[in-house]
Amino acid sequence: MHRIDCPWCGLRDEIEFAYRGDATVRRPPADAGIDAFYEYVYLRDNPRGWHVEWWHHAAGCRQWIKVVRHTTTHAIHATAKADEDMQVPRS
Amino acid sequence: MSRYSAFRLFLNGLTGHASWPRAWRNPEPRSSYDVVIVGGGGHGLAAAYYLAKEHGIANVAVVEKGPIGLGNTGRNTTIVRSNYMFPQNHRFYEWSLKLWEGLEQDLNFNAMVSQRGVLGLFHSDGQRQIFARRGNWMRLSGIDAELLDRDQVRAIVPQLDFDNARFPIMGGLLQRRGGTVRHDAVAWGYARAADRRGVDIIQHCEVTGIRIVANRVAGVETTRGFIGAKKIGLAVAGNTSHLAAMVGLRLPIESHVLQAFVSEGLKPFVDCVVTFGAGHFYISQSDKGGLVFGGNIDGYNSYAQRGNLPAMEHVWTAGVALMPALSRVRVLRQWGGVMDMTMDGSPLICRTPVEGLYLDGGWCYGGFKATPAAGWCHAHTIANDAPHALNSHFTIDRFRQGLTIDERGAGPNPWLQ
Numbered sequence: 001m002h003r004i005d006c007p008w009c010g011l012r013d014e015i016e017f018a019y020r021g022d023a024t025v026r027r028p029p030a031d032a033g034i035d036a037f038y039e040y041v042y043l044r045d046n047p048r049g050w051h052v053e054w055w056h057h058a059a060g061c062r063q064w065i066k067v068v069r070h071t072t073t074h075a076i077h078a079t080a081k082a083d084e085d086m087q088v089p090r091s
Numbered sequence: 092m093s094r095y096s097a098f099r100l101f102l103n104g105l106t107g108h109a110s111w112p113r114a115w116r117n118p119e120p121r122s123s124y125d126v127v128i129v130g131g132g133g134h135g136l137a138a139a140y141y142l143a144k145e146h147g148i149a150n151v152a153v154v155e156k157g158p159i160g161l162g163n164t165g166r167n168t169t170i171v172r173s174n175y176m177f178p179q180n181h182r183f184y185e186w187s188l189k190l191w192e193g194l195e196q197d198l199n200f201n202a203m204v205s206q207r208g209v210l211g212l213f214h215s216d217g218q219r220q221i222f223a224r225r226g227n228w229m230r231l232s233g234i235d236a237e238l239l240d241r242d243q244v245r246a247i248v249p250q251l252d253f254d255n256a257r258f259p260i261m262g263g264l265l266q267r268r269g270g271t272v273r274h275d276a277v278a279w280g281y282a283r284a285a286d287r288r289g290v291d292i293i294q295h296c297e298v299t300g301i302r303i304v305a306n307r308v309a310g311v312e313t314t315r316g317f318i319g320a321k322k323i324g325l326a327v328a329g330n331t332s333h334l335a336a337m338v339g340l341r342l343p344i345e346s347h348v349l350q351a352f353v354s355e356g357l358k359p360f361v362d363c364v365v366t367f368g369a370g371h372f373y374i375s376q377s378d379k380g381g382l383v384f385g386g387n388i389d390g391y392n393s394y395a396q397r398g399n400l401p402a403m404e405h406v407w408t409a410g411v412a413l414m415p416a417l418s419r420v421r422v423l424r425q426w427g428g429v430m431d432m433t434m435d436g437s438p439l440i441c442r443t444p445v446e447g448l449y450l451d452g453g454w455c456y457g458g459f460k461a462t463p464a465a466g467w468c469h470a471h472t473i474a475n476d477a478p479h480a481l482n483s484h485f486t487i488d489r490f491r492q493g494l495t496i497d498e499r500g501a502g503p504n505p506w507l508q
Contacts, residue, residue: 001400002391015401019391019506021345034491041503042343042434042490046332048394071346072394 115286123319131155135326137466143288156297160278166428172269187464200280209269329429331452350398356380370409432505
């Protein structure tokens with residue numbers, strides 16, 4: 001069970017959240033062209049290690065938050081509000 | 092190396108089974124090969140076998156970071172079927188089912204292929220229409236499918252909760268030729284058969300880099316040194332993105348963990364494979380008597396070969412809702428495997444932008460049943476530098492072209508496929 005520290009609600013169980021994927025992808029400008037949108041919609045780094053990701057506190061405050069989580073240990077390094085930039089640890 | 096037979100089993104029985112020859116060699120890697128397959132699971136071993144058998148390319152090595160068959164080949168629920176709706180999918184999986192049907196004679200290995208039937212349940216009029224449509228699409232391609240009503244389902248699996256308040260069972264779509272296969276034996280059978288044709292199976296040899304010269308592969312860097320290769324095939328499901336990143340390739344894949352479970356051994360209780368799509372639960376019974384069942388992925392990116400408690404609770408709840416008798420059954424074992432979840436739920440068997448580098452991955456949940464055809468198509472693609480008609484649509488480029496094969500209709504959300 002992941003325990004996720006929601007910036008608004010505090011430490012909550014993973015079952016209150018809905019996972020929404022990689023939080024590092026950015027929607028390109030509308031005129032950026034097909035390749036930019038192809039990359040945005042489909043291509044992912046899918047790292048084996050630290051991953052910045054969206055979790056939606058669907059059964060809580062309903063805010064979207066960012067979580068830096070490790071994809072092999074499932075350790076959570078940090079959480080933040082949606083508009084904050086997250087740093088990935090070196091190791 | 093001797094053929095396996097009932098007679099040989101008898102002879103070896105006389106000497107306490109102490110004199111069986113080893114099933115495959117344990118060679119040192121040579122300096123170079125025509126083809127190096129990365130990944131010693133069912134897919135990689137099958138690709139090597141069909142390269143040697145169908146295309147006469149036996150100067151092949153399969154490199155595997157651990158012992159063979161301990162990735163997703165050893166971590167699935169052993170179900171084989173071809174009951175997909177889209178022709179791109181069901182033609183491919185039907186070819187796989189046909190290869191399963193002849194596999195044991197072909198490999199001279201008992202893989203315990205058991206065509207006990209795969210039954211998918213529906214619970215509403217609307218869902219019945221969808222199942223009938225899928226069955227009709229299959230039958231138009233010559234694949235067996237039978238639409239059963241409630242009483243026909245009851246005759247096969249009477250222990251279901253037919254009057255469940257949320258999901259009353261109205262019938263099912265049955266594919267009698269589907270069933271289960273002994274998963275470990277698939278890896279061992281392909282390994283032994285490939286080895287007999289001259290393929291080197293190199294275990295405990297992890298690939299740490301892929302050497303490229305002028306946009307063409309030159310070989311793989313491994314923990315046992317550099318191995319040259321004219322062509323390289325990747326069959327490393329779960330870690331496909333990790334290997335692709337070695338050549339700077341980003342893929343439409345996220346890695347997710349999927350759990351499965353085995354119960355204590357019971358007397359015969361579930362005769363066929365039963366799938367409960369509404370609750371995302373599927374169950375069969377192994378020949379040892381254990382119930383083998385699974386459900387949905389945990390739902391977040393993960394390379395950990397283990398899962399978490401919320402997904403377990405969900406699977407068990409769905410199981411008890413379907414078969415109330417399961418509530419008294421104890422789970423003996425649980426494991427997790429790492430799935431390549433693609434952006435449309437369909438796989439990749441294709442060339443890549445790097446010359447001489449080929450890919451077999453993106454299997455989502457469906458990798459085990461695909462093993463023979465995936466190896467067969469991967470071998471064809473490597474040998475001819477062009478895909479077979481059966482896998483020509485399983486490309487990376489389909490996403491850019493808008494030709495996704497979205498069987499489930501979940502959109503580009505890998506955790507929902």
